[in-house]
Amino acid sequence: MTPGARHLYVHLPFCAHRCGYCDFVTAVGRHSQHAGYVDALLSELALERGVLASELDTVFLGGGTPTFTEPRALERLLASLPPASEVTVEANPETVTQELAHMLRAQGVNRISLGVQSFRPHLLEVLDRVVQPDTVRRAFHHLRDAGFDNISFDLIYGIPGQAPHDLDADLADALELGPEHMSCYELEAKPGTRFTHAHGEDLERQADSMESYFELVVERLTGAGYRWYETANFCRVSDRDLRSRHNLAYWLGRDYLGIGMGAVSTIGGRRWRNTPRLAGYLEALGRGAVPEREIEPLSIDVLRRERVMLGLRLDEPLVLGDLARVVDDRVVSRLEVLGLVQSDTDRQTLTLTRRGRFLGGGVTADLLA
Numbered sequence: 001m002t003p004g005a006r007h008l009y010v011h012l013p014f015c016a017h018r019c020g021y022c023d024f025v026t027a028v029g030r031h032s033q034h035a036g037y038v039d040a041l042l043s044e045l046a047l048e049r050g051v052l053a054s055e056l057d058t059v060f061l062g063g064g065t066p067t068f069t070e071p072r073a074l075e076r077l078l079a080s081l082p083p084a085s086e087v088t089v090e091a092n093p094e095t096v097t098q099e100l101a102h103m104l105r106a107q108g109v110n111r112i113s114l115g116v117q118s119f120r121p122h123l124l125e126v127l128d129r130v131v132q133p134d135t136v137r138r139a140f141h142h143l144r145d146a147g148f149d150n151i152s153f154d155l156i157y158g159i160p161g162q163a164p165h166d167l168d169a170d171l172a173d174a175l176e177l178g179p180e181h182m183s184c185y186e187l188e189a190k191p192g193t194r195f196t197h198a199h200g201e202d203l204e205r206q207a208d209s210m211e212s213y214f215e216l217v218v219e220r221l222t223g224a225g226y227r228w229y230e231t232a233n234f235c236r237v238s239d240r241d242l243r244s245r246h247n248l249a250y251w252l253g254r255d256y257l258g259i260g261m262g263a264v265s266t267i268g269g270r271r272w273r274n275t276p277r278l279a280g281y282l283e284a285l286g287r288g289a290v291p292e293r294e295i296e297p298l299s300i301d302v303l304r305r306e307r308v309m310l311g312l313r314l315d316e317p318l319v320l321g322d323l324a325r326v327v328d329d330r331v332v333s334r335l336e337v338l339g340l341v342q343s344d345t346d347r348q349t350l351t352l353t354r355r356g357r358f359l360g361g362g363v364t365a366d367l368l369a
């Protein structure tokens with residue numbers, strides 16, 4: 001008998017347009033379907049309520065562009081979701097008005113993840129972003145004025161046309177606003193997409209610079225007093241713990257329920273992914289049935305490997321316990337000599353060193369038996 005998942009992800013797929021680099025489950029426009037989609041989400045939540053704990057730690061509304069959802073539908077959704085200590089909404093800057101910021105606050109949202117990506121107009125254009133840097137600043141101030149004291153920025157680096165001084169300037173612009181949290185992602189471009197076709201050569205050039213961009217990000221943000229608590233995530237050091245509690249739950253291998261089209265859940269050793277088709281999702285829930293799903297049973301071995309892969313992304317030592325079974329002791333010794341991992345005296349915990357963290361997934365994959 002599991003005590004129930006304490007983390008809820010809600011997928012809101014609608015966007016004003018599709019950005020060329022984006023590989024998320026999205027749907028463009030569809031205003032007339034927003035209210036119906038919220039009905040479907042609430043039906044799915046009612047069907048799955050039993051897998052959730054009576055009290056939740058975190059709720060995360062991700063997208064798509066949650067703040068592009070028709071405001072009355074979004075408000076109704078927020079009012080109907082179970083309360084949680086951390087409630088995050090992803091927002092695109094151009095959608096953040098004073099009214100929206102106040103509505104989110106009034107509905108119990110206490111954390112905003114703002115999709116900034118860059119403050120350089122030429123790079124925003126490459127990314128198909130409709131926003132101007134000043135729109136980002138305005139959105140940030142609307143959120144602050146509405147009382148948000150936990151704001152995160154998403155930034156992307158390795159954008160075609162980006163030079164190191166552009167990234168430096170992006171980081172400086174972000175730091176000037178001083179959000180509580182920043183996520184800095186290396187641009188991933190899927191082979192075979194229009195974006196990759198249009199920027200192929202430049203993407204290859206950028207791939208060669210990724211390591212130095214990553215180092216620049218870590219150097220600048222830690223130098224400005226942010227804690228590098230996860231490979232791509234930084235939070236201001238303060239008397240509050242400003243790490244993303246929702247994402248920490250993923251990295252620590254906690255159970256979570258995901259609702260919405262394309263949403264993934266992992267509960268009690270089973271992972272399932274809802275259909276990414278809007279029509280199919282709405283149709284199933286319209287007749288009170290669970291949507292079509294891909295179900296993947298997860299063996300203990302797979303779960304342990306995931307825990308090691310994800311746990312070593314964090315700056316805190318990974319407590320091995322049963323996880324020691326999937327870690328190759330000889331590789332640990334070798335990587336210790338190379339200065340990439342650190343373990344305590346009796347191998348109870350494992351941490352990547354600063355150098356190991358820069359090399360990231362490659363080091364962790366080597367460690368797995």
Ligand SMILES: C[S@@+](CC[C@H](N)C(=O)[O-])C[C@H]1O[C@@H](n2cnc3c(N)ncnc32)[C@H](O)[C@@H]1O
Pocket residue numbers: 021022023024062063064065066090091092114115116117154155156185186187188189
């Ligand atoms: C669910 S996405 C999009 C949220 C929001 N709609 C936006 O565009 O800002 C969350 C974040 O993932 C990152 N992201 C999306 N596509 C990416 C890609 N191809 N490579 C790297 N990061 C990406 C962006 O930083 C984005 O803010």
Ligand code: SF4
Pocket residue numbers: 014015016017018019022023024026063064065092115
């Ligand atoms: S707005 Fe965000 S989710 Fe929508 S297409 Fe652009 S990057 Fe993807």
